[in-house]
Amino acid sequence: MISLQHVSKRYGSSLAVDDLSLEIERGEFCCLIGPSGCGKSTTLRVINRLVEPSSGTILVHGHDVRLARPEVLRRSMGYVIQSVGLFPHMTVQENIGVVPRLLNWDKARIRRRAWELLELLALPPDEYAGKYPWQLSGGEAQRVGVARALAANPDILLMDEPFGALDPVTREHLQTELARLQQELRKTIVFVTHDIEEAVRLASRMALMREGRLVQHDTPEELLAHPADSFARSFVGADRGLKRLSRLFVRDFIQPAPAVGLNDSPERANSLFRIDRRLPSLWVTGNGGKLLGWMNRPENGNPEHPIESLVPVDLRSFPLAPDLTLKQALSTFIRFGVETLPVIDQQGRLLGQLSLPILLEA
């Protein structure tokens, strides 16, 4: 899909990119990663000819990019940068419509597309289409930037530190959105970041660079498990086991959860405690299997009624959602100081539980 062959870029006497060869397959999410100044942005920009390489060849869909007119090439790829670059005098809808207008789409089609994309990016069109960039938060502006890049439905998205300027919470939110979007759209994405956590979370393959050269091009799992050299090892960090947890999801580690209904008899709870003598507590569910809290094993062994022994939980923060990463789950374990956490679906129904030993084994 995108093939960089022996690409170099020289600025005066220094080489920003040094004989770099890289193959990016269709539908891949390739993160270019490495320390500041290693040539990530330059590598990205030679793909849409914002930067002309000093030597080497770049093929997109098998065609040499040098043979395409730069403006045509750029329109055929989405491009998202850190500072967004929305036009301040244009509304959100007009900003999203920039490339479609250049492509002479009619007004109705541009509007339809803008609304469709705003919905896709969780920005209600009624509310956002008519806003100006100064009326948006950083996270919202970045979403509009992504919508604008997707406007003409390009196969390729080039993203240069798109979330670099956002606060950590918004950043994590947008990472989740982008991962969801990619599941749905399957674009070929080249994404520059110097944040290894971000790359591990999003990439299907990571290209680790150092001083303009490619050090390792691998899946995040491989890069974390088998860094190619001492530089790669130090870049991925001593806590690479912890980082791997960002690639694993709660849904794949759910186990059955021992539970009673709120209106079940004390005998029912008692029999579950008898079956597993080490069980410290039972989850308690209400209508339709919705989680309410837990009940502890009675200390004197006398059966207790779930209604009377219920310890309610804060459903917004305590239970896990199946699509959280194990890393996020670990922080919930630490926050509450527990060994087992319930997993619930969007309706609050108990799906099962995750235990800390299972997570640590993963």
Ligand SMILES: Nc1ncnc2c1ncn2[C@@H]1O[C@H](COP(=O)(O)OP(=O)(O)OP(=O)(O)O)[C@@H](O)[C@H]1O
């Ligand atoms: N237009 C330019 N003129 C001169 N030198 C440049 C130019 N653009 C980049 N460089 C140099 O090329 C090298 C690679 O820059 P590049 O921006 O590609 O790195 P990067 O890995 O994206 O860095 P960062 O993570 O800090 O953005 C740097 O040493 C930089 O100073």
